[in-house]
Amino acid sequence: MDENVAANTVVGTVSVSDLNTTDSLTFSLLNDADGRYSIDSASGEISVLDPTQFDFESASSHILQVQVSDGTLTDVQDYTVSVNDVNEAPTASDQTLDLDGNTSYTFVSEDFGFSDPEDDALHSVTLK
Secondary structure, X not given: OXXXXXXXXXXXXXXXXXXXXXXXXXXXXXXXXXXXXXEXXXXXXXXXXXXXXXXXXXXXXXXXXXXXXOOOOEEEEEEEEEOEOOOOOOEOOOOOOOOOOOOOOOOOHHHHOOEOOOOOOOOXXXXX
């Protein structure tokens, strides 16, 4: 799954087989990776609950613990969701430089308040 996904993005659906086909199955998350995920109790569909926590730089994988019950018996299974790194655009903040008009000045990247979520090196700046 790519980082920076939208809320309610479907991660997957838990697949279960029960020998008693008349049983109604109920799904729940015993571990929702600190509120990152939710599960539909009837279908077992897992989706993103809190997209603000879906950041590769913070956690490259999450462990979910799913429980399924037929009303009498239960089973629990752990699942690992891997988070893919997405190259995010660098950002810049407004900066003001006071320069003497009669001298030369060589700009450096710090003058522009640039930051990059992946800490990639800034290769060039274009002034227009």
